[in-house]
Amino acid sequence: MENVNLTNHFLIAMPGMVDPNFNGTLTYICDHSDQGALGVVVNRPIDLDLSTLFEQIGLSLPEGLHGEIVYFGGPVQTERGFVLHTPPLTFSSTLTVNDAVSLTTSKDVLEAVSQGAGPEKFIVSLGYAGWSAGQLEDELKQNAWLSVAADPQVIFDLAPEERLPAAMKLLGIDFASLSDEAGHA
Structure with missing residues (x-):
């Protein structure tokens, strides 16, 4: 388990997840190394839309984007924006995850x-969502998460409530059939 790299994977919170920050979530892992992991929750809308956010930071929003929602990305630095987006554009603080997904944390993407x-x-x-060195691996051993290679269409083309079931489908599992009891062979 120590050598597994979960960059560009989804983490699916198991039904027994007790942390309210992650219960029922689908998290996209943007970076995973021996130093730790960084991810963004992609299925938990918050009570804020892009129009309001852009107004708060002094930017105008193109007409077609009014009403688009903002998400809870995780419990770390909740006052800071994290934008998952399709390449090829890069900005002053862009992490290119792969040829289909990038993560930008600088305001220039919103500009x-x-x-x-x-x-x-x-x-x-x-x-x-952030994990220190070895923390995510420990949580996986405790059956807190399932992981599956990510499909960017799940992030960018589906409604938030459809993302978790779609990720489960990538594993060939019906989420409703999961138990909150962990088992070990």
Whole structure:
């Protein structure tokens, strides 16, 4: 388990997840190394839309994006924006996860969106999920999470409530059939 790299994977919170920050969540892992892991929850909308967020930071929002939602990305740095988006655009603080997904934390991505020159597909989250070295591996051993290789269409093309079941389908599992009891062979 120590050598598994979960970059570009989904973490599916098991039904027994007791942490309210992650219960019922689907988290996209943007970076995983021996130093720890960084991910963004992609299925938990918050009571804030892009129009309000852009107004708060002094930017205008193109007409077609009014009403788009903002997500709870995780419990770390919840006052900071994390934008998952499609390449090829990069900004001053962009982590290119792969050829289909990038993560940007700098305001210039939102400025580009405001000017109609932003990424083709994106979601905006406040906060991120972070794990220290070995922490995620320990949680996986405790059956807190299932993992599956990510499909960017789940992030960018599905409604938030459809994302967790779609990720489960990638594993060939019906979420309703999962038990909150862990078992070990």
